[in-house]
Amino acid sequence: MAEQASTRKNVFSKKIDKFFTGLADAWNFVKRFFQEVFLPPYEFKEVIQQCYRIGVESLPLISLTGFIVGVVFTNQSRPSLSEFGATSWLPALISIAVVRAMGPLVTALIAAGKVGSGIGAEIGSMKVTEQIDAMEVSATNPFKFLVVTRVLATTFMIPVLVMYTDFVALMGAFVNVNTNELVSISTFFVQVFDAITFLDIFSSILKSLLFGFTIGIVGCYKGYNSSKGTEGVGRAANASVVIAMFLIFIEELLVLQIVTAIRSM
Amino acid sequence: MIKENKRAVWVGLFVLIGIAILVVGILTLGGQQKKFVKAVHLTAVFDDVGGLQTGNNIWFSGVKIGTVRKINFFGDSQVEVELSVEESVAEFIRKNSKATISSDGLIGNKIIVIYGGTTDFPAVEEGDKLEAIMPLDTDKMMETLQENNKNLVDITNDLKVLTSKMAAGEGIIGAVLTDSLLAENFRTILVNLNRASANSNKMIADLSAFSVKLNKKGTLINDLVTDTSMVSDLRATLDHLRTTSESTEALTKQLAEISKKLNTTDNSLGLLLNDPEFAKSLKNTLEQTDSATFHLSKGMEALEYTWPFNKGFKRKAKASGN
Numbered sequence: 272m273a274e275q276a277s278t279r280k281n282v283f284s285k286k287i288d289k290f291f292t293g294l295a296d297a298w299n300f301v302k303r304f305f306q307e308v309f310l311p312p313y314e315f316k317e318v319i320q321q322c323y324r325i326g327v328e329s330l331p332l333i334s335l336t337g338f339i340v341g342v343v344f345t346n347q348s349r350p351s352l353s354e355f356g357a358t359s360w361l362p363a364l365i366s367i368a369v370v371r372a373m374g375p376l377v378t379a380l381i382a383a384g385k386v387g388s389g390i391g392a393e394i395g396s397m398k399v400t401e402q403i404d405a406m407e408v409s410a411t412n413p414f415k416f417l418v419v420t421r422v423l424a425t426t427f428m429i430p431v432l433v434m435y436t437d438f439v440a441l442m443g444a445f446v447n448v449n450t451n452e453l454v455s456i457s458t459f460f461v462q463v464f465d466a467i468t469f470l471d472i473f474s475s476i477l478k479s480l481l482f483g484f485t486i487g488i489v490g491c492y493k494g495y496n497s498s499k500g501t502e503g504v505g506r507a508a509n510a511s512v513v514i515a516m517f518l519i520f521i522e523e524l525l526v527l528q529i530v531t532a533i534r535s536m
Numbered sequence: 537m538i539k540e541n542k543r544a545v546w547v548g549l550f551v552l553i554g555i556a557i558l559v560v561g562i563l564t565l566g567g568q569q570k571k572f573v574k575a576v577h578l579t580a581v582f583d584d585v586g587g588l589q590t591g592n593n594i595w596f597s598g599v600k601i602g603t604v605r606k607i608n609f610f611g612d613s614q615v616e617v618e619l620s621v622e623e624s625v626a627e628f629i630r631k632n633s634k635a636t637i638s639s640d641g642l643i644g645n646k647i648i649v650i651y652g653g654t655t656d657f658p659a660v661e662e663g664d665k666l667e668a669i670m671p672l673d674t675d676k677m678m679e680t681l682q683e684n685n686k687n688l689v690d691i692t693n694d695l696k697v698l699t700s701k702m703a704a705g706e707g708i709i710g711a712v713l714t715d716s717l718l719a720e721n722f723r724t725i726l727v728n729l730n731r732a733s734a735n736s737n738k739m740i741a742d743l744s745a746f747s748v749k750l751n752k753k754g755t756l757i758n759d760l761v762t763d764t765s766m767v768s769d770l771r772a773t774l775d776h777l778r779t780t781s782e783s784t785e786a787l788t789k790q791l792a793e794i795s796k797k798l799n800t801t802d803n804s805l806g807l808l809l810n811d812p813e814f815a816k817s818l819k820n821t822l823e824q825t826d827s828a829t830f831h832l833s834k835g836m837e838a839l840e841y842t843w844p845f846n847k848g849f850k851r852k853a854k855a856s857g858n
Contacts, residue, residue, distance in 0.1 A: 316540065319540070319543060319544045319547050320540070320543060322547045322550075322551075323543040323544075323546060323547050326547060326550050326551075327543075327546050327547060327550050330550065427551075430554075431550065431551055431554030431555070432554070434554040434555075434557040434558050434561075435553075435554060435557065437557075437561075438557050460564070461568065464561075464564050464565045464568045464569075465568060465569075467565065468565075468569070468591060469562070469565065469566075469571070472558075472561060472562060472565065476558075
């Protein structure tokens, strides 16, 4: 009877059903993560391994990207400011842009591409090759070992990476500002810290924690629920990146609203 | 196992450096924004804070010394701003200092500027209220500017009317510009003026030469100008002259009184001069006297030949003959 009813449904309503089913699955997945994370056994070694892969191994890429972002953003902002003779405001402008938005956002997007897709593909291939089933059979909790460790690693490594990105991007901006405006490093950093507040730093950390969690949980969810063989692995990797990036922008918007509300209090 | 440990060390180092960057950032930020220094809290009440926000900087003599801590409404519609000022700087801010709202550059954030204050007042203390001076209102400035613009339009309109009249040859300036005869007259006037100025130049040169002579030592005028002893002499002479003129004035007054009396008939001379009856009588008297004198002369001549007087006359003639 139910089968007959489902065949009667048109494509559009089927997609709506799929969307809400997926949302419920995702919610359950997140709920399960929070249930498992506080329960022993704690896979410290695996967390460290994942931290190394996600944090240390991403550092060169993130650093280079951050440096380039700092240089390019400074260079692109200069003409607009020089139009009304305000190039001395470059450090303040870059500091606000990097600390408030670009540092966390660029780091999260790079990490979503590099780490998120890796997690999705890795767990997806484990799923289609039934390694996860094998782990369950061998009395190992695959969720705890694969999902919790990776989500924890991304959640804690992305904020650290953001710190590096902020620093490196500001250094890139300094190189550009120093070359063009001959501003000393002390003056540059005085102006940088003059423009930002504690709220900016804390919102940046909060955002990066949220972004890290999102990258990890999306990658794991997509990998853990992949199907249809090797094609499914590819899809899982792709969906991990796309959905993580999309959610990062949504979260950026939400956090921005909250921080703006706090700032105006 | 070794590989795992190595990775753990790398992760530890990685996290440590990340946290170090964060801590250094927070400390620098706190230090720069005076979050970790002891502060004195002052207040100032403004009518309008013009968009001032919590956390905006406070400047004193061009140095950042604190931040705006709180902004509250006060009284009817005033705004009380609570200022957090470094304790180490408070000793330089006097109780009669003033606070105003300014801007960090043309397009910068709003700031509070503390200025003024004299050393005869003590330094500010916790909770002191500074006198708030309202900054220049941009809207009012724009209103004035608008008024100026209107005036400028009026002036240009007037100028337009004037120039059109001038172009049409109306009025003196228009006539000068358009009438060739008047222009020729003006040219002549200018030539005359030129000549007059040449003459005045010559006169100035003469005056200059004269002043040179004046300055030449040994001349009377130079002595007059430079010799201080002569000045005292001149002053004495002037005093004498003044005394003389006073005496002359008194004399003139007396003469006026005499002439006044002479014009009346209540005294002998006035009577003599002014009464015609008396003059007539006097004339008769004089005529009679003249006649008497004539007769007396005749008598005397007769007496010369009369004895005994004839002897006396003879002796006199004899003495004069000798």
